[in-house]
Amino acid sequence: MSISSINYSSSILGSQIRNINQQLTDLSTQLSTGKLSQNYSGMGTNEGFAIAGRAQLSNIAAYTDTMTNVNVSINLANTALQSLTTIRNTVQTGSANTAQDLNVNGQTVAQNTAAAQFGSMVGVLNTQSGNRYLFSGTAFNTPSVANAGDIINGTTTQAGFKTVMAERQAADLGANGMGRLVLATPQPTPSSVKVSEDAPASPFGLKIAAVSSTLTGATVTGPSGSPVSFSVDLNGVNPNNGDKLSVQFTLPDGSTEQIDLTASTATPTPVGSFAIDASVPVNPNNTATNLNTALNTAIKKLAGTSLVAASAVTAGDNFFNTAGSATANVAATGNLLSYTSTTGTGSVALQDSALAIASTTTSLDSSATPHLNGTILTALANAPTGTTLTITGASGAHTITFDPTVTTVTTASGNTTIGLASGSAAKVSDILNAIATAAGIPAANVTLSAGGNIQIATGTGTDVAVTGGAAATALGLSSVTRGSAASTPQITGSTVLSGTATTGGPEVLSAAFQAPDTITVNGQTLTFVASGAIGPNQINVTDNITTLLGKIDQITGTTKPSTIHGGVITINTDDPGSLNITSSNSTAFAALGFTTSPVTAAKAPLRVGSSPLGSATTLVNGSATTVQWYLGNDGPGSPRSTAMARVDDSVTVQYGAQANEDAIRKELQAVAVFGTFSTSPTGQYAGGQVAALSLRVTQALTKQPGQQRIEDIQTDIAMAQNTMKDAGTRQTQAKAQLQTIIDQAESAPPDQVASEILSLQNALQASYQVTSNLAQLSLVKFL
Numbered sequence: 001m002s003i004s005s006i007n008y009s010s011s012i013l014g015s016q017i018r019n020i021n022q023q024l025t026d027l028s029t030q031l032s033t034g035k036l037s038q039n040y041s042g043m044g045t046n047e048g049f050a051i052a053g054r055a056q057l058s059n060i061a062a063y064t065d066t067m068t069n070v071n072v073s074i075n076l077a078n079t080a081l082q083s084l085t086t087i088r089n090t091v092q093t094g095s096a097n098t099a100q101d102l103n104v105n106g107q108t109v110a111q112n113t114a115a116a117q118f119g120s121m122v123g124v125l126n127t128q129s130g131n132r133y134l135f136s137g138t139a140f141n142t143p144s145v146a147n148a149g150d151i152i153n154g155t156t157t158q159a160g161f162k163t164v165m166a167e168r169q170a171a172d173l174g175a176n177g178m179g180r181l182v183l184a185t186p187q188p189t190p191s192s193v194k195v196s197e198d199a200p201a202s203p204f205g206l207k208i209a210a211v212s213s214t215l216t217g218a219t220v221t222g223p224s225g226s227p228v229s230f231s232v233d234l235n236g237v238n239p240n241n242g243d244k245l246s247v248q249f250t251l252p253d254g255s256t257e258q259i260d261l262t263a264s265t266a267t268p269t270p271v272g273s274f275a276i277d278a279s280v281p282v283n284p285n286n287t288a289t290n291l292n293t294a295l296n297t298a299i300k301k302l303a304g305t306s307l308v309a310a311s312a313v314t315a316g317d318n319f320f321n322t323a324g325s326a327t328a329n330v331a332a333t334g335n336l337l338s339y340t341s342t343t344g345t346g347s348v349a350l351q352d353s354a355l356a357i358a359s360t361t362t363s364l365d366s367s368a369t370p371h372l373n374g375t376i377l378t379a380l381a382n383a384p385t386g387t388t389l390t391i392t393g394a395s396g397a398h399t400i401t402f403d404p405t406v407t408t409v410t411t412a413s414g415n416t417t418i419g420l421a422s423g424s425a426a427k428v429s430d431i432l433n434a435i436a437t438a439a440g441i442p443a444a445n446v447t448l449s450a451g452g453n454i455q456i457a458t459g460t461g462t463d464v465a466v467t468g469g470a471a472a473t474a475l476g477l478s479s480v481t482r483g484s485a486a487s488t489p490q491i492t493g494s495t496v497l498s499g500t501a502t503t504g505g506p507e508v509l510s511a512a513f514q515a516p517d518t519i520t521v522n523g524q525t526l527t528f529v530a531s532g533a534i535g536p537n538q539i540n541v542t543d544n545i546t547t548l549l550g551k552i553d554q555i556t557g558t559t560k561p562s563t564i565h566g567g568v569i570t571i572n573t574d575d576p577g578s579l580n581i582t583s584s585n586s587t588a589f590a591a592l593g594f595t596t597s598p599v600t601a602a603k604a605p606l607r608v609g610s611s612p613l614g615s616a617t618t619l620v621n622g623s624a625t626t627v628q629w630y631l632g633n634d635g636p637g638s639p640r641s642t643a644m645a646r647v648d649d650s651v652t653v654q655y656g657a658q659a660n661e662d663a664i665r666k667e668l669q670a671v672a673v674f675g676t677f678s679t680s681p682t683g684q685y686a687g688g689q690v691a692a693l694s695l696r697v698t699q700a701l702t703k704q705p706g707q708q709r710i711e712d713i714q715t716d717i718a719m720a721q722n723t724m725k726d727a728g729t730r731q732t733q734a735k736a737q738l739q740t741i742i743d744q745a746e747s748a749p750p751d752q753v754a755s756e757i758l759s760l761q762n763a764l765q766a767s768y769q770v771t772s773n774l775a776q777l778s779l780v781k782f783l
Contacts, residue, residue: 063647067724070645073129074655074717080127080134081657085710087117087124088667092701095674095694100687106678108690115675121668122148125659135659137633137642144632144659145668151629152676158627159607161319162676167608168315171204172252172307175614179249179303180205183296184231190285191236193292195247195299196229200331201568202617204608206299206307207250215239215263226331226490228566232291238276238284239263245291249302250565251310253317253696259298261291272298305688312677313696318606318619320629320669322660323560324576326601328593331567333488335501335508339460340483341445346454348476350376350428357452360429365407367422379474381420389477390467393439400434402471414438431475439464458482490567491592493546497528497539506544511591513541519548519583521555545569545592552581569593576601629668630660640716648727653720663708670700 094110102108107115125135125145135144145151154160174180180202184194197208208223211230217237222230232245243263250256264273274294277286317323350358352370363371364380371377380387381404389400398414406419409430416434418426428448435456436446441464445457458464458480465479466472484503491509498512517528526537533540536554539547549562552571556579560572569592573579581599583589589597607622633642642656659665674697679686703709 059649063727066645067647067728070647070653070655070724071721073132073134073643074721076127076129077134077655077657077717078714080124081710081714083124084121084664084667087121087671088701088710091117091671091674092698095697095701100690102679102681102686102690104681106681106683106686110694111674111677111690113675114671118152118668118671118675119148121671122146122151125664125668133632135632135657135664137639137656137658138635139631139633140643142631144630146627146629146631150627152672154627157625159622159625160627161316161629161672164319164605164607164622164626165312165315165673165676167613168204168252168318169308169311170613171608171616172311172314173303173614174198174205175612177303178296178299179307181208181299181303183292183299187288187292188231189233191288192231192233193288193295194229194231195295196225197227197566198615199617200227200566201327201329203325203327203570203619204252204616206303207565208247209250209256210248212246213244215243215245218245223566224489226567234284234288234291236284238282238287241265241276245295247295251307252314253310254560255306255310255696257302257306259295259302261294261298263287269294301685301688304685306692308679308685308689309692309696312673312693313700316669316673318604319626320605320665320672322576322604322634323558323572323574324579324601324604324606325562325573326571326576326579326581326599328569329595330593332491332510332569332591332593333567334491334495334510334591336487336489337484337501337503337505338487339504340485341457341459342480342483343455343457344464344478344480345449346456346476347478348376348454348474349452350448350454350475351452357450358428358448359452360427360432360448362428363424364418364420364426364428364430365422365424366420372428376474377420379470382470386420387469387471387474389435389438389469389471389475391435391438392465392467393441394462395440397467398438400431400438400471409434411437414440435477456480491545491564491569492567493544493549493564495545497543497545497548497588498541509545509588509591511585511587513585513588515541517541517583517585517588519552519581519589521552521581522578523580524555526551526555567593571599571601573601576603630658630665632658632660634658634660640720647724648730651723651727653723655717655720657713657717661708661713663710663713666700666707667710670697673697673700 091110091114094113097110099108103112122145126143127134132140133142133144136142150160152160152162154163172179180198182196182198184196188194195208197205208228208230211220211223211232213220213232215232215234216239217235218239219233219235220230221233222228224230230247241263245261246258248256248258260272262273263276264270265276265278266273269275274290275287277283277290279286350362351373352358352362353372353374354370356370358372364377365371366374366377380402383404386401386403386405389402390397391400395414401415401417402420403417404420406417407421407424408419409426410417411434414437416437418430418434420426432446432448432454433443435454436443439446439456440462441457441459445459447455449455454475454477456464456477460482463479463481466477472478486501488510489507492507495507495509497509498514499508501508513528515528515530519526524537526539528541529538531540531542533543536551539551545564549564549569549571553562556573556575558572558574560574562569562571564570571579571581579599579601581594582597586597602619602621603623605622605626605628606619607626608616609618609620610616638654639658639661640654640656642658644652644654644656646652659668674693677693679689683689
């Protein structure tokens, strides 16, 4: 029989002791580190949660770093924008309160301040955060704005804003300083004055908008024609003291100014007036000459003051703004059948009681000598009731009652009663006036011819209908219908796009659009329909040109509505580079004045298109010869989207900015215009120029409804900061929760570990005692 040796290290008891020792070592490590294990294998089944939680904590740390960096950029941008606001307020205060004292350079103190502030603005707009230019959009490695001196004065190869402004002023004033207006020489008649624009499709100078007159006896024609003109003919009649001629003009910046000239007998003639001829005998032709002189003086003053200021503002737009326009090639005309005044002559030649031809002063009293022919008076009197004459005109049907029982003439609400009783003061002129009153036409339209026949001129407003009866027969009266005349005047906003011209109806385009013709604007199709047009991409063929231009503007998204003046359409666009307009009906499109296709617009900066400047008629793309003031990104989309950052798993913020945003660009433009403009310190209109410019700059720097402001940009980036703040708050809460999960999965509870160590120590002590006893066992004892 063999007996296996008893070896401690290989015994089951020894193995248990080693295991207990290892457990004690592990528990001691847990107690000292607080962790369940020093490797993933010992962490247990919950370690997957800890690993996922630690990954999320890493993401949160990255988001925190991102938000820190973005906040730095936003704070710098906000500081820059606040500086721009301060500059705006400074320049606006100066322009609103500027004194007219000019220095040797032809500028006021406020203008000098604006020039310095322009340089400050350029510096602010080139603010960097690290190596990123904050106002360059996606082109963050590029300065936002060119050098201030280059922008204003140009370089050796490219013109600056000062040159663009001077060119524009020369083009707007014209060679004669009349704002491109021409006073006819000689005038059409010795008693008339005529003023016209010098070119039908020019963007320069003063544009005649409206003319009104209270000049007694004068006839005003226009504004109409191509180029647009108006005339005033005194018709050999002197106006009364205080009568007025008013002419309204549109200036290049879209503002309007009005010239008022008052007829005056005062000596000397007051400013803003023209002298009524007082020679003996009176010669109204001299009055017309005085009106011509006064109008010439007033136009030159308007051109030398407000027009110069408006030209400077418009030059700023041409240089700084990206907007442009496309002008029709020709002034278009339409078909119009208009009413003409028709004169009807009565069939009865009125005589008096002496068988002579009656006059307007012939009495209607049968007892007077002479009086209207007895046969006629008897018919009108028709004793004892009298007769009634009914006339229908512009204001409906009215009556004239011939009453044999009264001696007076009374009129009420268009109805007249003429007394024929003995002693009546009525005359033939009362019959004429009563007819005019009943028909709603001027008294001058009802006259007595040399032969004694009553003549009724309808005018162009309405027909004159005479209801037959004893009175109508006695006076020889019958209805008078207006005439009609065909013409081809220039198109206006009310010109209808399709149809046949009818007498008294609207003007119709000379070549009509028909359904389903189309006009394609920047790739979007505008379709003509017979009726029931819906949405921005349909238009009725019965709509007018104003509606058509509105549809085109809606598609292009222009902030400046398109216009029509003197039959010439101008389509405005904020993005001239993309403007492209064609039509499936080239004939009708040409009838609008667009004889070439596609219609495109010159890109900014815009320069006067030809020389000499005073007779130029176009603006052209000057990018090759002009300093480009904005150097950053100019792509589509919101400027905010040019800088984006992810600040949470599903949250991004946009905080980009561009120096050519409307709010920034308009401020920079206004400050540049004010600080660059100068005039002759001794010039006749120097004070008026600065005053007019100051007013416009103040308005440009004043918040207008619907326009972007610097504060709007600050609000946008503040929203980004608020979004990050909210994200940071959520992430802080998430960090605490994630850390709890990790701790629960990986931490060793010290109380539990200590208890387990104590238990293992007791077990180990017992094992050692057993082992010691076993170690003393001999064969003798075993047996």
